[in-house]
Amino acid sequence: MKIEPARWLRAFGSWGAALAFLLALLPALVLAPATGAAAAGKPGATLSQQQAGKGGDITVKGAGWRPDALLMLLICGQATPARGVIGGTNACANSEGRAVTTDSKGGFSKKLPVAEPPKPCPCVVHIATVTGEQAATDVVFKVAGHPVAALPKPPPGGRLAVLSDARLEGSSGVLTWFGAPPGRTIVFTVGNLGSTPVKDPLFSLGTSHGVFAPQWEDRQWHGTVAPGKKAQIRLDAELSAGAHGDYQVAVKYAGKVLVEQPWGVGRPWGVTFFWLLLCVVVPAAVFRIGMAVVDKIRPRSARGTAGGAGRRRNALLPGPTVRRPAFRRPERAASPPGDGPHPSTTTVLPWFTPDTAPSEKYPSEKYPSENHPAEKHPTTKGNS
Template sequence: MKPRPGGAALALLLSGLLAVLLAGPSYAAPEEPAPSVALSRSEAAKGADVTVTGKGWRPGALLMLLVCGQSTPELGVIGGTNSCSNADGQAVTTDAKGSFSKVLSAAAPPKPCPCVVHVATVQGEQAVLDTELKITGHPEEPLPATGAGKLAVLTEPRLDGSGSLLTWFGAPPARTLVFTVGNLGSGPVKDPVFQLGTAHGVFAPQWEDRQWKGTIQPGQKAEIKLDFELSPGAHGDYQVSLQYAKKLLATEPWGVDRPWGVTLFWILLCLVVPAAVFRIGMVVVDRLRPRTPGRSDQARHRSVRLPDVTVRLPRAGRAPAEGPPPAPGPGPGAAPHGTAAALPWFTPDSAPSENHPNRP
């Protein structure tokens, strides 16, 4: 059978239409705007107010605004937060669109200019942006030669230290991050500032600045030790991250044991307190309940032991000892003091005597 001339073209058209229908409409994901910061003035006198506005930040993010010296937008804050006027910093929270506006005082930083307005997130994913600000009357000096240096981690970081008895009872777990870095740049690195972050589970790390005192010359290496600790009672899987000059250098996992001493303390507390309350309650009830005289007398009589009484009877066939006749008793059936009682089957008249005719 001879195929039709337009059959191949029709099949190709149908296959293309089917592919388009299966693929569906394609939309390009809109790019998220990059964070930006603008200042109401680029130059201000010491203590003057500067309005800082920002856009493109994460909605609901908490930001910290600082005026820092010895810094540039390209290199960032070289000396860390030690170069900033921390006492005059401001905190602001972005709105639902990621924007903010805050008045910041142009306080003189502890380091000379060049100066910047440092804006950084406090929690969650880290975002940092520096904007140049010139402060009139503040000294200005050239930047140190640390920008030419380049640090790299040469060995695998390790965590030194162990828990103690206090940690077992909820004290903050503490460790020392030990690693070796080398200067791969052409200039020395003096007093580098590292960022140390700790993250629990899937949460973002909380970053803290750790400055190491010393100078690393080009081509040299140095062992760095950074101490840190977690919050009291922390336990679970943690991850320690190391960052320098906005570059992640290394990460190290850390499994923190549960403080079983705290659990044991609460278990003992739940057992001892109810037992003590029960004992105190029983003592109070025993003191307050009414006393029954009969029951107390019976209990007292049961506790007294009566002495044993021995009754001696005269033997049959033996004459009683000579002596004065016994005094008349108080009545029938009652024995005088010191004599044996009469047997119940004999009456006083029928008792045998010595002159009885039947007595041998």
């Protein structure tokens, strides 16, 4: 059989095209399971029962969550997977909620008691992370015997959606270091996906700390977002005085959480320094005041210098009194007239016999001297 070259080339070209097509399709076939696995990695959960009454329990199993993550399980009313929990955690049976930690593969299994939420059904089992990166999912569940009501209608107007990641702007000042309330501004961009403009939308701003539910406050943004347009939203958030630790700031619109942003607040070390300083200054001041009071009320004789106190103490003590003898300069006796010089004679008294020397005014008969001869007195003998 003879094969023409042109025909052979056409056949080879057909087989080459088929081979090239298979080679191009091979990566897609290889990556398909990986894509399915990635899709399966999205956080999800299943329920052991789709309906149960109050007092029973169901088993919630999850997969695709972050490993070693703390999750919160709640039964909530007025909620659907499409619209989420419209009333927030206020529409959930919080007292009957349960917490569970995922394993190293991101899976979990936990029994959840069935309770009636404060809002009517439709109801869901709401699973959400407590800390770290936020993730949540809702599984339809019916509480037997619980009333059912229609969901509230969304607000008239357009439909806002977040177009950019939220961020916190601002910084703490010196007063925050001493316990002043820290504040930030959360900034994000929204777009109007509806057909009518949105004028002065009302947002709900909530801050939460740890495992506590956020406290929501209404914040109205003044402006109009036209259909197909976008706008930047800026809302001010402020914490209480002395707040510190890890916080979460969330913004909700029409019952749906739009953005969530973590906020780490440093400890106000100025307050700690103030209390330490107060613990040192107050005792020192009390000690000084106490010493001043003691010095004021103690006896007057106890105050003064040590020398003065010693002299007063000696003056009060009884004891013998010693009198020092008086010193008298000795007098020089007059010398009698004569031819030559005569040695001067002085009366020297012992130091222990004061005031006993004979004087010229009252001569002594018992102790005559040459300067003061004794006067002769007539006697009865030999006198005629």
